[in-house]
Amino acid sequence: MSRGRIARWMLEETGEPYETVLVDWTDKPTALLAANPLGKVPTIEHDGHVVSEAAAICAYCAEAFPAAGLAPTAAERAPYLRWMFFTAGPLEAAMMDKALGAEVPAAKRGMVGYGSFAEAVDTLEHAVSRAPYVAGDRFTAADVYVGSAVGWFTQFGMLDKRPAFTDYLARLWNRPAWVRAREIDDALMPAA
Template structure:
């Protein structure tokens, strides 16, 4: 089966790289320069966004969707949710990709939501979004339960990035969660690949 990965090592492509290393299937990498997008990428994804994968002709973009897709496409990796895990798996992956991401972007942009408009933005307030995430990662060892799943690739990446850039406080719950998810050998491999690409410049 053909699996092509369009990425830039200084992008959310790092999330998809981690997931690709978790499923441990062969894939071809196409590096995307911000100045010029490959025609094949634009054909697959007119926005030219990375990460994008093409798996036997099926196009998947958006990092959370790529994580979920790969977990289902390669069930032998054991990263798709069980029936008991599915609700939390979907809830927290979509919360992180939607309301939490929006809260973080608004924070960076200096957007202040008036109290009377909080119901319109999906995350209510920045503080409530962060508190909700803290409660989610505190409920069990991993975001969907006691087992690492593809949702942890996405949520773990987000917690790591938002903490690194000072958008999330370094709360003990976040530190404990990151310690667990960042111990994954696949993440070590993925980081080494992307860091080498950045160094090669």
């Protein structure tokens, strides 16, 4: 139940082999802290490079494994970057402020990257409804990240289940890599 699920889905989309290291939140391993002093999951190591932050992992893997076809074309690059980083920055900030009960006064909305919560949600709705995928007509790594956020926020009631969001998720959740990733992660969950 962490952002590690995003990295798992992205790695499954690449079709490349990978090793998973599970982390006990109460006793973070020295190797994780050496790679990422914040001790955050997900953190990946590839070819001697450390990459953390789920959006960065998605973008990195798309470029590192070009045969998977998850990187944007020249025509897709602008919306790919726009919506991936909108989701990682302004949208997540809006969602966390809402979850924490933080209210941004109307006069101070220009100071936050999302304006108001309603504006952030409406912008996300626009992103997922303008084409089948956020970068256009084709699934890319940006959909792994944006789709994970839409799924997470709707699952926990932070985001209304608007038709644009549920239609977008339906397209993503039929992907074999998403199904595999979910099954792997669900199997790792402790029995309730």
